[in-house]
Amino acid sequence: MTDAAGRLSEMAKQALGRPLPLRLRAWDGSEAGPADGPVLVVRGRRALHRLAWKPGELGLARAWVAGEIDVEGDLYEALDRLSGLVWGRGETGPKRPALLRTLSALRDPHNLRLAAEALALVGPALPPAPPREEAVSRRGPLHSLRRDRDAISHHYDVGNDFYSLVLGPSMVYSCAYWEDSEATLEDAQRAKLDLICRKLGLRRGQRLLDVGCGWGSMVLHAVEHYGVEAVGVTISEEQAGLARKRLAEAGYADRAEIRVQDYREIDDGPFDAISSIGMAEHVGSPQFRLYTETLHRLLKPGGRLLNHQIARRPLRDEAAYEIDEFIDRYVFPDGELAPVGTTTALLEDAGFEVRDVEALREHYALTLRSWVTNLEKHWPQALQHTTAGRARVWRLYMAASALAFEQNNIGVNQILAVRTTPDGNAKMPRTRGHWLYGATKT
Template identity: 65%
Template sequence: MAENAQQLVGALEGLIGRRVPLRVRTWDGSQAGPPDAPAVVLRNRRALRRLLWAPGELGLARAYVAGDLEIDPGSDLYEVLAAVTAFAEDPEAQELRAGPRQYLGAPGRRVLAAALRNGAIGPRPAPPPEEVRHRRGRLHSRRRDRAAISHHYDVGNDFYRLVLGPTMIYSCAYWTADAKSLEDAQTAKLDLICRKLGLRPGMRLLDVGCGWGSLVLHAARHYGVRAVGVSISTEQVALARERVAAAGLADRIEIRLQDYREVPDGPFDAISSVGMAEHVGSDQYLVYARHLYDLLAPGGRLLNHQIARRPLPPGEAYRLSPFIDRYVFPDGELSPVGTTVSRLEEAGFEVRDVEALREHYGRTLREWVANLEAHWPEATALAGRGRARVWRLYMAASAVAFEQNHIGINQVLAVRPTPAGASGLPATRAQWLAEAAEQDRPVGALDTDLGDRPSVR
């Protein structure tokens, strides 16, 4: 079997045209691959069958989610993912075709022969039950979007609390010099958004994709605004309403189970959209931008916080990661930041500021992974072992993607100009960031779900 394991890795290297970047240990204890490389464990023959039927990212993800493939206890998860990512990005590596036709040539036949010697030839294994396989309706229709959002966000509020911590904020934190913890960094992010929007007492704020209500709670308590938060996740809305009531802010905050396309009651003085636009889709993005423009009062500001991908070479079509699409964000789409800016401008906005927070997201994701791992038995009891493994893999892989600059995250500040063309913003960034601090806004302890720490401001 040791010889067979070596033949398997050798055959695979012949197929892909490059050295395998990982050490592979099989279910019988045999090993092959670079001795100094991070290691993965094929726990059973089904793991190899998954890789044969879906070579590449999807097969690896299915094997990991199902528990057929593990990270060797002596290896670091991030090192494994970094090695796989570097290999996948290598322009000299042959692209794996996601299907059995690649086994028709001589290199492919050698892989099949090695798999046969290991007893791993067999029918296609069923995907883990966490995979989304059946989607109904037109892409980004309201019904289909509700189903996609439910798949990701209606996992269980208690599960998300374990991962995200007491702030219940599911977006990139802002790691200032004073941030000593994830909670500090998330509160700093909330405050940064409020200051960019220039919030003042009495203003009306719309938070699109409000999650569990953390931003509207912070804005109402610390900036004295009246806020509306909308989400199409039933579990998010239920907990957000509970948090608002517990904070004694029900007279200033309304949480709605509502699609952004259904919000009718503008104008708002400011709109925030944090980690939501990735679900909109390129075909609907101009609709999204125009509707938010229509909901803003002249001189009002939009803060759009969104993950961005890198532009593609001419002629290459965009394709979301198959693992992310099938297990994490069904129907999600990423666009380059330049495309986002162009769509906002096409809708009538004037884009005034773009701030990249890429390094901040890598660190945030590592904190979430650490939270999940620290509460692993409870997390698997709440969401199931397969779903917990999905979240561990996607958050760790996303951290590597941000750290290696494959994707980014940007806050775009835009305004709806007045009829005379005025933006309402001071001339410099320093001035408009400082203007909210000069307001006589209410300052007090954060709401009970955020703890009893004072505000970072």
């Protein structure tokens, strides 16, 4: 077999009706396609077997995780050029991307010529086993306490040392707030935490609950700068261990508590304020009403909730929504995105009054690009703390997510809501200036 790249490119052109947007380099050393830009490297036929048996995103992702395909050059440019082929979205539901149509066509018995060419190039093979070492193992009913703990452990217990390389000293794993595009990642994460504290109106002596507290950064910031007493909950053992250590080293162990506890198990409210930063994406639509009702119950009348959450775009036919297979299998098991309108409606159904919504889409793109830069800069060290496959998963999903935010395929929003008093008093300032300019730290 010679000129595998040329044959692949020609087959793709016939099926797509246009050339592939990337240069290809195949396992036999042959190359084909545009001379400029990044190169998609196909290291063996097994990558094509994966695409043949799982057309579209999942087959590509499995080949990427296994190291059977790679990109030389700018990963963002490569993903951008491929985005129209691999990812798609229509007004009434996810559209069938061109690459998926093409690969499905190769398996169509009515398309005998293309199928014969594909068989000659790829060769007969049984379905290749997926690289399961990086995929989640799920047990029990969807969003049961046990299954959610397993899902969170898969994503967040990759290792504190690995995450410290990616996230930097802040150890904040959510969208930063870039008041200045030239700011450092640390500055932007500090600005985000402070903005949330101001929106919540935190002050000395109040009791804060941080749901999904991660490595304790929000708790630490609120205790240090706003004088609150704080409870942080996570269902990741590794996160909780490091969060407790950070609080102890800062001298705040007597003013904050970190628990390994599901939000559904919290029974020691009420709290003056609740922050939920990048946690609601894990809740899932079957449990989201319980989530909003639980947080409402845990707040004092007049207390505020800050819900910081990634959102997908709404579809005219919501029944057509499909969870991303790659993300579900390899990154955020059982996670689910909802439109911001759905989230605000469920918060209000639970009894909250929604007072402010701030979109931070562009901020998350900058944040993700910073994380990818950190991972690439520290790649040899990262491989000492996790497997090559897992590191490749994180690099791909963060880079692809940055593009998704930039292209307005997904967004992220801070929703500020309040549990009003029985007489309807929200105990809120009349303008946003209070948290933009007027809050005072201790």
